[in-house]
Amino acid sequence: MAHYMASIYGTEGDPIYCTFYHKIGACLHVDSCARKHVHPTYAPVVLLPNFYQPGSHHSQRVLDTLYENLFTELSLQYGEIKRIRICENESEHLAGNVYIQFRRSEDALKAVEALNNRYYDGRPVYAELSPVTNFEEAVCRQHEKGACRRGGNCNFMHLVHPTSALKRDLLRAQDAYLDERQRAPRSHRESRAQSPDRDMSSERGKDTPTAAEATPTMA
Numbered sequence: 001m002a003h004y005m006a007s008i009y010g011t012e013g014d015p016i017y018c019t020f021y022h023k024i025g026a027c028l029h030v031d032s033c034a035r036k037h038v039h040p041t042y043a044p045v046v047l048l049p050n051f052y053q054p055g056s057h058h059s060q061r062v063l064d065t066l067y068e069n070l071f072t073e074l075s076l077q078y079g080e081i082k083r084i085r086i087c088e089n090e091s092e093h094l095a096g097n098v099y100i101q102f103r104r105s106e107d108a109l110k111a112v113e114a115l116n117n118r119y120y121d122g123r124p125v126y127a128e129l130s131p132v133t134n135f136e137e138a139v140c141r142q143h144e145k146g147a148c149r150r151g152g153n154c155n156f157m158h159l160v161h162p163t164s165a166l167k168r169d170l171l172r173a174q175d176a177y178l179d180e181r182q183r184a185p186r187s188h189r190e191s192r193a194q195s196p197d198r199d200m201s202s203e204r205g206k207d208t209p210t211a212a213e214a215t216p217t218m219a
């Protein structure tokens with residue numbers, strides 16, 4: 001019985017739990033869904049709903065800036081990031097959703113608590129823990145191949161990707177930072193936490209006053 005319950009949990013055959021909320025962390029019916037949305041209280045993935053606004057400024061540079069700001073800020077402040085996924089769907093429940101997967105659930109929890117008191121680009125940030133565990137199942141395969149016939153209203157994630165070199169550089173910088181922090185004696189570790197690595201915080205508003213006007217920043 002337990003095995004059967006576990007095997008259908010969150011699938012289309014599940015009569016109680018919503019498959020979309022469970023797999024994608026967002027369901028078209030939101031709170032009026034006939035099936036249950038179980039919001040996790042401990043999970044490694046943070047969702048920032050409607051965070052990326054593709055309609056207003058859809059360019060690779062803007063996307064890259066957003067990705068770099070989020071990655072740098074969240075990795076330094078809360079802990080190791082495994083991946084960030086950004087949606088360009090048009091339907092309200094998925095539009096601009098940003099998913100951040102931390103290596104540790106406790107870091108995700110810290111991030112959610114802190115982010116709910118923050119602003120990005122002048123807008124208040126809303127953050128929640130998300131039940132998504134398998135991004136491959138949540139992503140629309142047709143869209144990844146180039147075209148989805150459901151378009152912007154598809155209920156699977158339509159991702160936009162930052163420049164791959166940027167992604168690689170940030171992951172490497174994070175690895176180097178974590179390595180160094182692990183090797184460093186405690187006193188050094190504490191002082192570094194207060195003055196983030198230049199590489200990982202490149203072009204942040206605080207360092208470059210002129211960039212602050214053009215670049216959205218966390219506040």
Ligand SMILES: [Zn+2]
Pocket residue numbers: 018019020021027028029030033034035036037
């Ligand atoms: Zn639902």
Ligand SMILES: [Zn+2]
Pocket residue numbers: 140141142143148149150151154155156158
């Ligand atoms: Zn699709």
